[in-house]
Amino acid sequence: MDLVNHLNDRLLFAIPKKGRLYEKAVSILKGSDIHFHRSQRLDIALSTNMPIALIFLPAADIPMFVGEGKCDLGITGVDQVRESQVDVLLPLDLQFGSCKLQVQVPAQGEFKTPEQLIGKTIVSSFVHLTQRYFAELEGVPIEKMTTKVRFVGGSVEASCALGIADAIVDLVESGETMRAAGLKDIATVLETSAHLIESKNPKGDVELLQTIKSRIEGVMTAQRYVSCNYNVPESCLPDVLKITPGRRAPTISQIDDEGWVAVSAMVERKHKGDVMDQLKKKGATDIMVFEISNCRV
Numbered sequence: 001m002d003l004v005n006h007l008n009d010r011l012l013f014a015i016p017k018k019g020r021l022y023e024k025a026v027s028i029l030k031g032s033d034i035h036f037h038r039s040q041r042l043d044i045a046l047s048t049n050m051p052i053a054l055i056f057l058p059a060a061d062i063p064m065f066v067g068e069g070k071c072d073l074g075i076t077g078v079d080q081v082r083e084s085q086v087d088v089l090l091p092l093d094l095q096f097g098s099c100k101l102q103v104q105v106p107a108q109g110e111f112k113t114p115e116q117l118i119g120k121t122i123v124s125s126f127v128h129l130t131q132r133y134f135a136e137l138e139g140v141p142i143e144k145m146t147t148k149v150r151f152v153g154g155s156v157e158a159s160c161a162l163g164i165a166d167a168i169v170d171l172v173e174s175g176e177t178m179r180a181a182g183l184k185d186i187a188t189v190l191e192t193s194a195h196l197i198e199s200k201n202p203k204g205d206v207e208l209l210q211t212i213k214s215r216i217e218g219v220m221t222a223q224r225y226v227s228c229n230y231n232v233p234e235s236c237l238p239d240v241l242k243i244t245p246g247r248r249a250p251t252i253s254q255i256d257d258e259g260w261v262a263v264s265a266m267v268e269r270k271h272k273g274d275v276m277d278q279l280k281k282k283g284a285t286d287i288m289v290f291e292i293s294n295c296r297v
């Protein structure tokens with residue numbers, strides 16, 4: 001199939017081709033009912049049910065493609081967007097790929113603060129963010145800074161042990177990689193998570209773009225909330241509605257039992273245990289929690 005000619009009338013959506021963000025990005029596409037089949041080794045997949053082409057790219061390259069309007073939408077980390085210095089919209093925090101870009105030094109070494117690293121050598125895959133951070137620390141423009149920043153594409157954590165860096169700037173989530181390399185963090189340059197990113201000059205159909213955004217927003221909401229349903233004496237309503245105010249408002253229905261009503265409300269998944277305990281104490285019965293498989297908000 002001549003894939004390139006099939007791209008003309010499609011909205012182009014850039015997806016990380018591998019690494020930390022890949023699985024979750026693909027599961028968001030699935031949750032959004034964007035069907036596709038990706039042939040082995042091909043980095044372009046045409047959606048089989050929507051006029052969308054998925055372009056699988058390295059997470060670091062996605063901001064550039066979206067920033068230049070070559071792709072209309074993308075999924076990547078805020079760290080990659082800031083490092084690329086491109087101007088894109090960030091309409092949705094996808095709430096995965098959360099970590100921090102941190103200044104790390106040998107745990108047993110002499111450096112305790114980032115100021116002590118002024119004039120030293122720092123190794124990172126994020127050279128622009130590192131330069132900007134140390135230039136600000138020195139209070140001078142990047143061209144005048146004395147701190148040296150060197151690029152390494154991967155295994156940055158080995159740089160201090162190998163004698164090519166006094167400190168590194170790298171991503172930290174659990175801290176395991178950092179500790180295993182004998183390093184500790186002394187400052188945070190940036191907090192990041194995966195976001196939906198959007199071109200400021202989209203070439204694709206704007207209505208379709210809105211539909212995709214709304215579907216992804218629905219997937220995020222479905223992941224964040226559960227539906228909580230219970231029966232309660234009408235006299236207890238003021239108390240229980242304080243516990244389950246819902247996203248907008250709870251649904252209250254009459255039931256075939258004099259003086260009783262049924263309540264249905266969206267509850268944050270992380271609070272569901274507490275909410276059920278509190279409802280029981282305030283007189284609710286038959287309390288049930290259901291998964292929301294999808295929704296539009």
Ligand SMILES: Nc1ncnc2c1ncn2[C@@H]1O[C@H](COP(=O)(O)OP(=O)(O)OP(=O)(O)O)[C@@H](O)[C@H]1O
Nearest residue numbers: 018019020021058059077079080097098099171173
């Ligand atoms: N440990 C982590 N925890 C959470 N998110 C992370 C972590 N490491 C990286 N990320 C996020 O995932 C993005 C891609 O990182 P990843 O290491 O998967 O890159 P990659 O595309 O596989 O490239 P590389 O080949 O350079 O490793 C990062 O920019 C960051 O937003």
Ligand SMILES: O=P(O)(O)OC[C@H]1O[C@H](OP(=O)(O)OP(=O)(O)O)[C@H](O)[C@@H]1O
Nearest residue numbers: 020154155171172173174175176177178
């Ligand atoms: O704090 P932690 O939970 O240990 O995570 C941090 C590590 O995760 C990332 O690398 P990744 O494992 O994705 O591999 P990479 O070095 O090939 O990018 C990052 O570059 C760190 O090395």
